[in-house]
Every structure is written in structure tokens, then in C-alpha cells.
Amino acid sequence: MPIHDQSYRRYGGNRAPQGRAWTVIATAGVKHMLRKRMFLGLLVFAWLPFVVRAVQMYLAANIPQMSILAPTAQTFREFLEQQGLFAFFITIFTGAGLIANDMRANALQIYLSKPLGRMEYIAGKFAVLAFFLLLVTWLPATVLLFVQVVFAGSLEFVKTNVFLLPAIMLDTGIETIVLGMVMLALSSLSKSARFVGIMYAGFVLFTQALYGVVFVVTRNSTFSWMAPQSSLQQIGDLIFRVPARYDTPGWATVLSLSVVVGAAAFLLERRVRGVEVVT
């Protein structure tokens, strides 16, 4: 006779209220990524520019001859733009398999048979990507601002550039939403994470090349809205109050990014379902 009943038993414990399953998905996704050594290496590498900038701020604050290196709002804009490269790779590394792998393993039926909706599933997946994107954009930029205050020993820079903290938040927030939604939408289109990665890179490069061709032909930079990457640069310039690099009006840039996010949301709505109907 067994000393412990290994038969089926009823459960009488607590259950979490509905609407929290996305945190389970997000936590599992983040842990899954952090188990990959190569990805950890990428994260560490993505923080190297932060170290360089911190050293720059230290030198500017402590060595008078180096005051030429003193940070401005432009410094933070440039820093975030540099981080864009890492954001690109993080997006591919983290996001490509988020939905594609679930599609390959038919996991959507498992997920959606639990008490969570499609929105919650997407929110959980988005949170994974957003976490890592913000980890290499918003977090280092914000910490850099803090580092500047510590090294300078005064709040003068922050007071002069009081818009910087919200600007960092807004810029990285917009970037995260656009990159995250585009990647999730592409990830829902295929069962192969590798293919999704290629599609994403293709999308970014193709739209950029398309704008480049149009620019060469028209010599008019108002068409920058054609490339989401250019639109992100343009909106970043506007948020950080630095001279805009394109002639595209702000509303057109916002509109183009909204269309991209809307299209991605539409695709996700069509693709993330418990059943795939082929008619």
C-alpha cells in the first residue's frame, strides 16, 4: 500500500483573479530568455555605450580640460539613437519566436483554453519584448541622467533640461510600442522564428531603402514617413527638442507610426486565435 496517495485529488486552494495571466506569460518569457547565454552576452554588450557615456560624464565633471564633453540634451538623444542598434537585435532575438514558436507547437489552443483572452496573451508576449527593449533603452538612459547628477554633484543640468526625463520615457515608450507590435505581428505570421527574424530585418531594411530611393529621386525628405525607422528618428528629434533631420511634419510622423501599430494590431487580431480556419 502506498504511503502517499498519488491518485488524482481535488484542489481546494486559492485562485488568482482573472486578468493576471499576462504576468505569468511575461515572467516565463523573461526567464526563458535569461537562460540563453548568447542573449545575456548581447544584453551586457548593449550596456557598453552606457559605460562609455558614464566615463565621459565623469571626465567632464571632474577634469576641467574635458568640459567639452559635458552632456547636453543632444547627448541623451544620441545615446538613445546608438541604443537603437541594440534594440534592433534585441527585438529579433527576443521577439521572433514569441508567437511563432507557440504557433509551431500549437500552443495557442493550450493558452486560450485557459481563462485568458487573446488580448491578455498578446499583452504577456508584448511585455517580454518591452522588458528587454526598455532594459537597453529607457533604463540606461535614465540611469545615465542619474549618473550625471551624481558626478556633477548638482541638479543644475536636470533643472535646465527638466523635459529630459519625460522625453526619455516618451521616446523609448514609443520605440518599444512600435518595435514590439511590428515584431509580434510578424511573429504571428509564421511558425519559424528564424524566418520571422529575416522578415523583420527585411521590413526594416526594405522600408529604409524605399525611402532612400524616393529621397534620391525627389530630393525631398518629407517622405521619411515611409520608413518606420526614420519616423522613430524624426519623432525622437521632436521629443528631445533637437533640430529635426527630416522635413516630415510631426503629425505625419505620428500618423505613419500609428498606421504601422494599427496594422500590426489588426494582424494580431486576425492571427492569434484558438483555431485556424482554412476556407
Next chain:
Amino acid sequence: MNDLPADTVVQIQNMSVVYGTEPALHDVSAAFPRGAVGLLGPNGAGKSTLLKALLGFVKPTTGTMSVLGLDVATASFEIRSRLGYMPEIDAHIPGMNAVSFVAYCGQLAGLPPVDAMQRAHEVLYYVGLGEARYRNLETYSAGMKQRIKLAQALVHDPDLLFLDEPTNGMDPKGREEMLDLIRDLAHNKGMNLILSSHLLPDVEYTCDYVVVLNQARVATVGPIQELKGTSGSVYELRVKGDRIAFAETLRAAGLTCKAWEEDIMRVFVPEDQGAQPILNLAARDGVQVRHLRPSVPTLEDVFAQAVGEE
């Protein structure tokens, strides 16, 4: 259709589902009582679609559905928190071992992490995967994948289980074990379940009640014993001569007749008539009866009659 039982777990009224222009379910009305209910039908009859509609994966074009007394259209989340679903196709969450996967499913269903992990271990032992619970799911055999799907459906202790073709791809021993598990859940653990299958012996072994679907419609509904008992008498018949022509004669006389083994037919005779109608027809047509034996009606007979199989 039989009268709807009062104590039902699922109630469907005039439900239709259309995929594109193809009707997957047409004007389906059925009640699934507590206990083990078989959802039987040939491939393409609409069994999986029915389960998916009850889960809210597919929106019906017409009709209403309620599960555990809750309206599927308005209380889908609450229903799914009390429901376990074992899909027909291979389904898992990639990159996980069995215990992580089942615990994760428990958490998705609202269990706290510690409870989910404890339940994961318990249900994995229960379904027979205790020794393999730390193996990556991608290394599992087809039979093990079926068991893990059952485990994830059970981990949050649902009030109702939907099992879609649970013995697919299993070897005979594994199939037997799976059916024993399902039977145990239904008959000893008080679990309500709906077992969708095209395999009559599976349903007959595990279920007490059956809903037969055919060509997107409900063909018959009722307790299995009752359906088997009220269908009249069944005879095994072997004749010398033109077997096909005689089968036609029997059918023309209003008797249901279907091929069984190579040269044996099963003939359904309405209640209280005995074998006399068969013998009379044989005598009239000059057909020599070589073998005539009363048989026990099986679910297969019920199914054949319901779907009009010849």
C-alpha cells in the same frame, strides 16, 4: 431527440457554425448530462468544432450554448477557469520540461506558483509521467504527449473536461491505460467529461451517455445502455448466394442491415418480431440461410443506425 436531462453540464440550442460557406454544425441542439458523455461521429462530423465553439474559439452563427450553467457568449473566461481542454492535435509550450509546462498551465489557470508546481507533480504521477517529468516535452513520444495534454487539462482541477480524441496515436497498451484513466476520472473521481472520438470502443468503455453527430447534425442522443437496449433485436446472418441482393431485399422490407465480417451481416429487427421476418424473406427469395444467431446490440450498432451506415 430524447428529452433533455435536467442535470446538465452543457446545453446547446439550435447552434450552427459555418466555416466560410461550409456548414460545420447545423442547427445542433443537445444536452450533456453530468458524468462521462461521449461525443461520437465520423471524421468531419463536427465534434471538434462543437468543443471549440463551447470553448469560445469559434463563434456560432446562430444558437445559444451554456456550460456549467454559464452562457458561453458572456461568461467565457469563467467557463474556461472551470474547464480542462485536451486538444486533438499535438500541443505544448516549447522549451519546457513536463513539470514546468504543467505548472505553467496551472498558473495560467490562476493557481499560485507553489500550488501549481505541487499539482503539476501530482497530476504527472497520476497520468503516468512521474518518472519522465523533468524531460523536455520535445523528446516525448506520441503516447506521452497525449498524457501530458491530459495532465495540463487536469492541473487546475476543472469541473468539466473536454477530451478531443485522447487516444490518437497511442499504442494498444497506452490506449488502454489512457481509457482507464478517463474511466477512473469519470467514475471514481466524480469528474464530468465530454469525450470526443470516432472510436466506438473508447466511448463505450468510458462513457455512460452519448451524443452522436453526423454530417454536422445530431444523429442521436441518449444513455448508451438505453440506446443499445431499445433498438430491437440484432441478428448475425450468413447466407449462401447473392449476399448483396439479399441485403437490398432486407432493406426494402424496412430492416436495417450492415456488413460485419467478410460474409456476415448484422440485421436489426424491430422489437418483438424475432428472426421470423428474415426467414420469411429468405424463403420468399429462395436464399439459403447458413447462419442465423441472435447477437447483443453494441454501440457500433447504435452508431450505424444513427448515421445510416450500410
